[in-house]
Amino acid sequence: MTSTVTPRGPGVPAVPPGQPVPPVPPEEPRGPRSGLAWLLELPGNAIRNITKSAATTPGRFSLIATGLIVLSLLVGLLGTVSVQNRANTIDDLIDHREPLAAAAQEVFRSLSDADATAASAFLSTGSEPPELRERYELDIAKAGVALARAASDSGGSEAARQVEILSQQMPVYTGLVETARSNNRQGFPAGAAYLREASELMRAKILPAAQELYEIDTERLVEEQDDAAGVPWLIALLVLGLLGALIAAQIHLKRKTNRVFNVGLVVATVAVGIAVLWTAVAITVQSVLVGSGSGDGTEQSDLLVRARIAALQARADETLTLVARGGGEAYQEEFDELFGQLAGPDGNSGLLAEAASSTEGLDSAGHVDSAITHATAWREAHEQVRELDGTGDYDAAVALAIDASDEQSAAAAFNRLDQELAAAIESGRQVFVDDTTNGSRALTLLAPGFAVLAVIAALGTTLGFRDRLREYR
Amino acid sequence: MKHRTRLGVALSTFALLVAGCGSPGKPVDPAPVGSVERPQPANAALENDVQGGGTADQSCNPTASLSPNGSIPSGSTMDEIRERGHLSVGVDQNTFLFGFRNPTSGALEGFDIDIAREVAREIFGDPNAVQFRAITSAQRIPALQNGDVDIVVRTFSITCERLEDISFSTVYYVAGQKVLVGVNSDVEGIGDLGGKRVCAAKESTSLKNIAAADPAPVPISVDDWSDCLVMLQQGQVDAVSTDDTILAGMAEQDPTVKIVGERFTDELYGIGVPKENEDMVRFVNAVLDRVRGGAWQQSYNRWLLERLGPASPPSPDYQ
CATH class of the missing domain: 3.40.190.10 (Periplasmic binding protein-like II)
Incomplete structure (x- = not known):
């Protein structure tokens, strides 16, 4: 406080320019005690007044009427807001949450693919095969765009941290790969060393961050789906309470006035009844649809995404085993482990079998079945590759591993598997979009409808009690 | 003019009072990145404790091998x-x-x-x-x-x-250990590398010889020799020291490095x-x-x- 103006209490308006500063008005003689006491007595007085008026029938009627009107409007307000929130949550699932999880998945997938492709490109001899170069470039471009999307809402420090790691390290990775390329072109083994450094960066830092980001976003998606598919207990309680109160009021009126029907209250009860039924049906339909969008869509996609990533990483291991040329036991062990996750040690379990049993009857079932066939073919090709490498025929092993034009090669089988999994994932996402959109449609007009019905209930109550109260004048 | 100043003072006083006298804070740093962690070859490590003698160990006659026999008897x-x-x-x-x-x-x-x-x-x-x-x-x-x-x-x-x-x-x-540095470096041999980061492959005699040098360099170990060249090119080590044969291969790949000093070991x-x-x-x-x-x-x-x-x-x- 460096200001030098006359001290002035807060809230006192600034004096217009040119006017002399008025003196501070003296404190009113009323002590603080009397004001406080008046405040403290307020609720007591109110209760006394209410009990006094409740002792008479008209007094009780106006109390009941006020209570019902306030309750109707309150339920109307809370219900409308809560239904609108729910509708917003569902729209957010489609417009925002799911695309975000898909973007994170794309980052993870394209980077894994870039790693596997760079290793394949290294194994191929002569000038760099253009299709592998294009694939790598496409992967990097996709990863960049998907990362920008995923970064657009990385709320929560953990997700933001992963995005930071990714956006810091991706340019470093591509720089190393390009250095490796230029060394390779000159025939220098330093190129291989740069590629190993790039792969190490990818596997030790970038892919774990991408995986973490994908898991965070998927978890958020599932949480929000659960929220949107849950039972809205608050509205249920309030609206049923209102209905009960209206019925009780009518029974009370009937006893006091000997009239069976009170038109106003009947209208109010019917309005609330309609609100109960409408809400119950709409929310049930919506919950079921959002639930199936989650169960048949998102969960299947997540399972298939995990299968696809495991396949991609196993593919990178397959090529890196050959790059290491005899020194790649660690990669081979990782391949076996990842392939075990993918298809089980026997080829009939693992993520793919899980996906097959849970997609039964869904559109993606066909893709998953073909994926299992291709995984088996890949496994066979891989074993042949290992056998060729083991018996010293390195060149034939490399050819069988990376030559995608040979239908029997590991590369071709892997590519077919990857395509089927991509199609199955897309199909799962479509189920999500379809079901969730339909779920959102079930809530159409419910929020304004709820508000209108609550107002009708309040008006009905007013009219109903006004007639009765008039009789006492 | 005077009125205006008074109004300004009054308004700022008011603003200060409303804001609870807190300081306005600083603009947010949009990129809070202080330093960059460089990528490293897999398994690159600082070697604090290199065991065993290098080429200097003369407790035996390392060159004497078994007499030659070019036949291939069955069961051999x-x-x-x-x-x-x-x-x-x-x-x-x-x-x-x-x-x-x-x-x-x-x-x-x-x-x-x-x-x-x-x-x-x-x-x-x-x-x-x-x-x-x-x-x-x-x-x-x-x-x-x-x-x-x-x-x-x-x-x-x-x-x-x-x-x-x-x-x-x-x-x-028969090779011998030398030193590889950037072309602008004034290092003239292993003796000038005290306290500097020097790269060699894990479990190589070169690594042991570096660790035994006086004044002591800081040995950095990697899996493969070409990883050393990568680290030198990226400025993560000051020098690579190993057999002149291996260094010659590195110098061949990069015109901005040079081999310096005399052989200070005999590698057989x-x-x-x-x-x-x-x-x-x-x-x-x-x-x-x-x-x-x-x-x-x-x-x-x-x-x-x-x-x-x-x-x-x-x-x-x-x-």
Whole structure:
């Protein structure tokens, strides 16, 4: 406080320019005690007044009427807001949450693919095969765009941290790969060393961050789906309470006035009844649809995404085993482990079998079945590759591993598997979009409808009690 | 004007009172990144505690090998290899000129590779009946002990410490340790590297020699020699110190580095053989005897003559 103006209490308006500063008005003689006491007595007085008026029938009627009107409007307000929130949550699932999880998945997938492709490109001899170069470039471009999307809402420090790691390290990775390329072109083994450094960066830092980001976003998606598919207990309680109160009021009126029907209250009860039924049906339909969008869509996609990533990483291991040329036991062990996750040690379990049993009857079932066939073919090709490498025929092993034009090669089988999994994932996402959109449609007009019905209930109550109260004048 | 000032003062006082007298804070830093962690080759590490003596250990006569015997009796190690159909050799695929993968052809090439092919030629009559297994410096002894490979031909210095675990052939090449630095560096030898970061492969004699140097450099170890070149190019180490042969291969790949100083060790390259396979040691020595007759010079001229000057094969020494 460096200001030098006359001290002035807060809230006192600034004096217009040119006017002399008025003196501070003296404190009113009323002590603080009397004001406080008046405040403290307020609720007591109110209760006394209410009990006094409740002792008479008209007094009780106006109390009941006020209570019902306030309750109707309150339920109307809370219900409308809560239904609108729910509708917003569902729209957010489609417009925002799911695309975000898909973007994170794309980052993870394209980077894994870039790693596997760079290793394949290294194994191929002569000038760099253009299709592998294009694939790598496409992967990097996709990863960049998907990362920008995923970064657009990385709320929560953990997700933001992963995005930071990714956006810091991706340019470093591509720089190393390009250095490796230029060394390779000159025939220098330093190129291989740069590629190993790039792969190490990818596997030790970038892919774990991408995986973490994908898991965070998927978890958020599932949480929000659960929220949107849950039972809205608050509205249920309030609206049923209102209905009960209206019925009780009518029974009370009937006893006091000997009239069976009170038109106003009947209208109010019917309005609330309609609100109960409408809400119950709409929310049930919506919950079921959002639930199936989650169960048949998102969960299947997540399972298939995990299968696809495991396949991609196993593919990178397959090529890196050959790059290491005899020194790649660690990669081979990782391949076996990842392939075990993918298809089980026997080829009939693992993520793919899980996906097959849970997609039964869904559109993606066909893709998953073909994926299992291709995984088996890949496994066979891989074993042949290992056998060729083991018996010293390195060149034939490399050819069988990376030559995608040979239908029997590991590369071709892997590519077919990857395509089927991509199609199955897309199909799962479509189920999500379809079901969730339909779920959102079930809530159409419910929020304004709820508000209108609550107002009708309040008006009905007013009219109903006004007639009765008039009789006492 | 005066009124205006008073109004301004009054308003700012009011604003201060409303804001609760807090300071306005600083603008947010949009990129709170202080330093960048550089990418490193896999398994690159700072070596604080290098065990064992390097080439300086003279507790034995490392050059004396078993006398040569080029026959392949049935039941011998060579006979088993012949049955299998290929010779399994542990080599390097990252050291330019000695053992490296030619990125254009995908084939392994270099001086060590030529020597390995000569051994296969002797057993099978076919220099291509070889299964090359790329191993790191640190894997050389375990690969022999586990029987993963029949022999190791990989810039493998014979030392007394290693002779306790495996056997060596006669010496087929004599190299010596030097220092590789950036072309603008004023380092003139190992003596100028005190406190500086110097790179070498794990479990190599070079690493031990660096650790033993005075004043002591800071040894950084990596899996493969080419990882050292990468770290030097990225400015993560100040120098690489190892055999002049390996350094020559690095200098060949980068015009902005230079080899400095005199050889301060003698590295005697031998072919590593599992300790129990004495017949194989004798057989390999017979091969080397033949190689010294012509193939050696041919291969030397192809890979090393230009970079290291004329040389002739070292003469063998037997027990």
